[in-house]
Amino acid sequence: xxxxxxxxxxxxxxxxxxxxxxxxxxxDQNLHLIFCDVGQGDAILIIKGxxxxxxxxxxxxxxxxxxxxxxxxxxxxxxxxxxxHPEYDHITGLVSVIERYSVKQLSSNSLxxxxxxFNNFREKVVERKIPVFxxxxxxxxxxxxxxxxxxxxxxxxxxxxxxxxxxxxQVLGLSTYxxxxxxxxxxxxxxxxxxxxxxxxxxxxxxxxxxxxxLEGVDILKVAHHGSKYSTSEEFLEKIKPALAVISVGASxxxxxxxxxxxxxLRNLGVEILRTDINGEIEVVSDGKSWYTK
Amino acid sequence: MxxxxxxxxxxxxNLLFFLRWKTLxxxxxxxxxxEIKIVAFLREEPKIIGSSQxxxxxxxxxxxxxxxDYHYNDYLIVIGTPKKGVTKTWSLEFxxxxxxxxxxxxxxxxxxxxxxSAWRQKIEKVYRFSLxxxxxxLMAGIVLGSKSGFPQDFxxxxxxxxxxxxxxxxxxxxxxxxxxLVPFLVLFLxxxxxxxxxxxGIWFYVLLAGGEAPVIRAGIMGSLAFxxxxxxxxxxxxxGLIFAGLLMLFINPNYLFDLGFQLSFAATVGIxxxxxxxxxxxxxxxxxxxxxxxxxxxxTLAAQLLTLPIMVFSLGWFNPISPLVNAIVLWTIPWLMxxxxxxxxxxxxSRTLGQLFCLTAYPLxxxxxxxxxxxxx
Numbered sequence: 058x059x060x061x062x063x064x065x066x067x068x069x070x071x072x073x074x075x076x077x078x079x080x081x082x083x084x085d086q087n088l089h090l091i092f093c094d095v096g097q098g099d100a101i102l103i104i105k106g107x108x109x110x111x112x113x114x115x116x117x118x119x120x121x122x123x124x125x126x127x128x129x130x131x132x133x134x135x136x137x138x139x140x141x142h143p144e145y146d147h148i149t150g151l152v153s154v155i156e157r158y159s160v161k162q163l164s165s166n167s168l169x170x171x172x173x174x175f176n177n178f179r180e181k182v183v184e185r186k187i188p189v190f191x192x193x194x195x196x197x198x199x200x201x202x203x204x205x206x207x208x209x210x211x212x213x214x215x216x217x218x219x220x221x222x223x224x225x226x227q228v229l230g231l232s233t234y235x236x237x238x239x240x241x242x243x244x245x246x247x248x249x250x251x252x253x254x255x256x257x258x259x260x261x262x263x264x265x266x267x268x269x270x271x272l273e274g275v276d277i278l279k280v281a282h283h284g285s286k287y288s289t290s291e292e293f294l295e296k297i298k299p300a301l302a303v304i305s306v307g308a309s310x311x312x313x314x315x316x317x318x319x320x321x322x323l324r325n326l327g328v329e330i331l332r333t334d335i336n337g338e339i340e341v342v343s344d345g346k347s348w349y350t351k
Numbered sequence: 352m353x354x355x356x357x358x359x360x361x362x363x364x365n366l367l368f369f370l371r372w373k374t375l376x377x378x379x380x381x382x383x384x385x386e387i388k389i390v391a392f393l394r395e396e397p398k399i400i401g402s403s404q405x406x407x408x409x410x411x412x413x414x415x416x417x418x419x420d421y422h423y424n425d426y427l428i429v430i431g432t433p434k435k436g437v438t439k440t441w442s443l444e445f446x447x448x449x450x451x452x453x454x455x456x457x458x459x460x461x462x463x464x465x466x467x468s469a470w471r472q473k474i475e476k477v478y479r480f481s482l483x484x485x486x487x488x489l490m491a492g493i494v495l496g497s498k499s500g501f502p503q504d505f506x507x508x509x510x511x512x513x514x515x516x517x518x519x520x521x522x523x524x525x526x527x528x529x530x531x532l533v534p535f536l537v538l539f540l541x542x543x544x545x546x547x548x549x550x551x552g553i554w555f556y557v558l559l560a561g562g563e564a565p566v567i568r569a570g571i572m573g574s575l576a577f578x579x580x581x582x583x584x585x586x587x588x589x590x591g592l593i594f595a596g597l598l599m600l601f602i603n604p605n606y607l608f609d610l611g612f613q614l615s616f617a618a619t620v621g622i623x624x625x626x627x628x629x630x631x632x633x634x635x636x637x638x639x640x641x642x643x644x645x646x647x648x649x650x651t652l653a654a655q656l657l658t659l660p661i662m663v664f665s666l667g668w669f670n671p672i673s674p675l676v677n678a679i680v681l682w683t684i685p686w687l688m689x690x691x692x693x694x695x696x697x698x699x700x701s702r703t704l705g706q707l708f709c710l711t712a713y714p715l716x717x718x719x720x721x722x723x724x725x726x727x728x
Contacts, residue, residue: 067686070714071711071714071715074714074718075710075711075713075714078713078714078717116402117401117402118401118484118500118502118503119502121483121484121502122484122485122502122504124483124484125483125484125485125486128483130482130483130486130710130713131706131710131713133480133481133483133706149402149417149418152418153500156476156479157479157480157484157487158480159480172418173416173418173419174417174418176418176419177418177419177420
């Protein structure tokens with residue numbers, strides 16, 4: 058067999074590129090909090106070393122690009138995925154994510170939603186036997202060297218069998234949740250040294266009031282519900298005093314998010330605002346003492 | 352052949368195709384605004400494009416939401432008001448769809464197709480679990496011609512730069528497959544048996560790659576070439592091309608309106624007739640003998656010259672730098688096909704093994720992607 062000079066050249070440069078690429082994509086020791094630009098929806102990626110946690114997947118496949126850009130190219134494991142609540146603009150991208158990544162754990166309420174995308178998501182979670190737990194306030198999540206505290210919901214919601222059996226819900230004796238899913242959204246507080254970020258899903262002012270009791274002073278606030286005027290109340294802001302507010306929102310969306318009311322409340326308190334529709338992807342980096350945005 | 356024989360052949364073929372055309376089932380004529388109900392088995396894998404999926408059901412094009420997933424052999428009830436498309440077909444947009452059980456037995460051929468389709472999905476899964484996006488989709492496109500699940504912006508970039516054809520399974524896939532299968536099988540088997548198995552292998556691949564017009568054309572031409580070798584005859588690609596065209600049109604005259612069919616034939620004609628002329632063109636000698644890129648540039652120019660009228664006519668535009676982009680990226684394709692095929696096969700045995708193979712393709716895939724992105728701006 059003759060090995061041409063060309064083939065040898067290509068093979069060697071391939072090997073070199075692979076090694077170089079691997080070295081370049083090795084993670085640092087800082088905490089990275091990335092608000093992916095997924096349009097009208099949420100997708101938040103948290104990275105610390107080789108541990109990655111994804112909160113929500115946005116309304117489409119854009120989250121995949123965000124994962125490709127921030128995970129080392131060989132790393133197809135997600136240590137945890139959190140689904141704050143099963144609405145379209147939070148769950149859709151997660152279907153594509155579990156089709157491509159090996160998800161070690163899923164944290165989600167166990168309420169049943171009635172939509173094609175929820176059924177598909179549930180089917181895949183059951184099929185892949187992904188361990189699911191429904192969190193409640195006060196619980197701490199520790200994965201690798203990442204720490205998060207759950208602030209909402211106050212009680213475990215739903216029946217975890219939803220995620221364990223692919224049976225028709227009626228056979229399981231379960232019925233679809235008829236309330237407002239936004240009011241069930243999982244809220245978590247990410248802590249690393251002195252750095253604190255509050256991730257709020259789509260909760261409204263009432264739920265904000267319930268979690269604000271024990272909160273004081275956070276660095277980053279993910280503004281709830283893409284800047285809806287029924288969230289991010291003045292009392293709440295005064296209590297938690299964020300330095301930076303991040304709004305995950307699509308350009309010229311049909312809901313009019315973020316509302317001028319919320320923007321004004323934030324400005325009145327002198328909170329810096331970053332928006333994914335204007336600033337694109339937003340990355341916050343912290344070493345546990347201070348933080349900066351990229 | 353004498354003039355008289357040409358004339359007789361032409362007359363005979365004309366008659367044959369006229370008769371075939373007459374026996375084609377005609378499309379039902381719906382009244383505008385009339386609601387229809389289709390109850391049928393899904394006989395293809397839906398294509399997922401962005402947040403929608405498309406499939407053809409009983410001859411009617413259906414566009415619907417991305418979820419829930421539908422698959423080959425699903426028994427569907429679709430209710431909606433059809434619209435007339437540009438190419439004399441009917442289409443339904445976001446109709447009401449429900450999936451039901453059908454107790455009717457499906458034929459053995461559909462069971463075979465359904466299981467080949469399942470294999471294809473398994474191999475795609477290997478890529479998706481081994482590589483990030485859009486690398487994984489590109490790999491699935493190059494090896495299997497999959498166009499489902501592509502990140503939309505990258506798909507647009509491929510289209511803009513005139514490189515979308517790399518995700519269409521066609522001649523290069525078949526010739527690489529045949530070129531690898533035959534020498535491998537000959538190690539263990541008698542020559543004729545090896546050729547016969549390679550023949551089966553090619554048609555398995557044609558189905559695995561989705562059985563669209565370009566890969567069928569390539570499959571027929573490849574089979575003829577093998578047959579020629581087996582019977583000790585010289586292979587003649589030009590005759591193979593003509594035969595493939597006639598055969599396909601005889602079986603399904605609607606191919607004539609299929610863009611993939613048109614492009615595939617035009618490109619092959621270009622490569623067979625124009626490419627040698629370009630290579631021999633004296634002023635261009637220095638370019639076309641450049642290492643890595645030169646030959647690709649000549650091939651692309653030849654293919655594009657012939658596909659240009661079809662592109663302009665059907666898409667309304669073409670990209671003048673497309674031959675350049677093709678020349679820059681196409682040399683990676685045989686490598687990616689090779690690594691991808693091995694990665695996919697090993698990945699069926701063990702996910703880790705598959706991933707190890709696929710990862711070696713990462714730099715090439717990334718090079719391809721970055722170049723396409725660069726030129727699509």
